Amino acid sequence: MIVKKNNLLINATPAKFGGAKTIVENYLENGDFSKYEKVILLAPRTIFFNNEKVHHVKRETSGLLSWTFSVLIVFLYALYYRCGSIISFNNVNCIVPFFNKITYFHTPHIFYSKSMRHRLLRFTIRYLMVREHFVFQSKYVHDEFVRVFGEKYKFSVNWCGCESPFINNISFRKENSSEKYKCIVPIVDSKSIVKNFKFVVDNIDFIDQNNIEIYSLSEGGERSDKIHYIGRKSKVELMSLYCEMDFMLMPSLFETVGLPIFEFAGTGKPVLVLDKPYISGIDNTIGLPDNIFPFCEDEFYDSIINLTQEYEWHKILPLSSDHRMLKPDWSAMNNFI
Template sequence: MKTILVNASAANTGGAETILRTFVSEIKKETQYKFVILSPHKFNLAEKHITFEYAKTSGFKTVWFTIKGIGKYVKKYSPNKIISFNNLNYIFKPGIGITYFHQPKALEKGYSDVKIKVYQFIISKFLKKNTFIVQSEYIRNKFLKMFNYEEDEVISCWPGFIIPKQDTSLNSKISSNFKHKGLLPIAYASPHKNVKSLEEIYGFLEENNIEITTLLNPANNYLSASKNINSIGAITRQQLFGLYKDIDFLIFTSKDETVGLPIFEFLQTGKPAFVYAADYAIEFNKQFGNPENLVLFKDAEEFKTLFLQKINCTSKPFDYSKGEWYKIIDLI
């Protein structure tokens, strides 16, 4: 039986945790392999071929642990393959590495961020024998251009997502006094998330009796105060899917993503998702045949116009949840 070591030490919250949970769900049926998962989370599974070892990292600790620190686990388990969800991988056995890459900033030149420069250096110099997994053809093309890898060394794999069996309503946290209720499903106000752009439409929200709920921590004051903005902080996936049912529209302001899974989770409701027209969003719009309820806007003024035109738009739901994880299993 082949042993697969899975490094997900940084998959603590957000999209990274979602991807890990989806992966674990997918490998439940792959009983011909033994999976050892290094993770901050230990799932209660009946499957005996999947085991967990606690490992939690962040920042530069993740870089060190990924490229060198997991050596003790490599020695302990003698894996046939090492799957890393940390953008990098173990540099001393690059030929057995499968690296899940989801850091779009590393695909751009000119970043002053030291961590991004470290990513770029390690990928260029030490991981040429890895197979890299990315989430879209758009990111694959950027990766190939940036790092000059061979075509078959970078594979596009749509991640899909797990829909909770039950959702939890958060109606008590949403005011019933507004005509339209929206959601900004962003919990961290990194610069590329572009959440400050919401302030450009405060007047429009007030004039049209619109409330936007965000997942930002209200104590951090990422946005200036407005009675039309309701920040509730981080929530569970069950609560998130409950919110999808309770709100009328989604707004997504990010300028750069590998996917932006909440967009596609919400599109399944058939209700409109207003998404900033960044390159990744434009490419996904093409990839999925220009969904009627995926509404791209270039700036605040275009958002206002399109909102009034599309807020009552409904589309036949399309299933975006099915992933292409078989592509990773085939590499094992």
């Protein structure tokens, strides 16, 4: 069976929710598929897009099955659909030669996690994917990848862009209002060490004393007497929630991008971000708007006090749809054949 270079297979089987799902949907809406005769998407049924050229084959994987599917099984789908080009959104790609391939890397846990799955991913990248083409969302993630795996690969750094709530739906806090500030913490897993929700729990009494209510996207966790655990939200629900909140607090220790930071920043309302290398890397890639405020842990109290006392100063106008932060760059994906 002859495969064709201008038949494209997109492998996104683990992208069930969250940032991974958002990025795949963004690519399907904004990528350039004009050079392809046929485009096959392998992805969960939860993926939504409006592109008649893309044929959606509903497939879903998780855990070690995602590795097996991406590295080996996808080869059979490529043969069946006669696809000579493969895009993988699963951090690794088909190890069978002769295909034109590019891999979107978006999971920083691979750099340091001791889990069997992440060890397997490291092994695959280090020994089975030499000279393959990887795409990163920021210069920092690229640099970390090179630190861990070396320079024997092809690289592209393309900012993924993001959505933001429709400007007309955004509600703004009234100046000099005595109501409590509503703060969203966009962390779904309150137990994750990397997501660092413990930082919020440890400081919740101080936060509460400063007239602030915390809303978490986790299903539950500690200090529920002062933290509203509202659970995971759909994209539409999340955008609506952003419109109602007064500011965002992001305590993560490591993110590939941290899409909620930039989605919320599009409202013009303030975002407090724990200052870690990933946020500096994004600043160096596209620049941060003036309503994103990185802070060090020992400056947190001052940051909260300054925000509540000078809230209007921390705001900017909502970002327009053509702002560099909201616009995606899919040039590496568009031009890899």
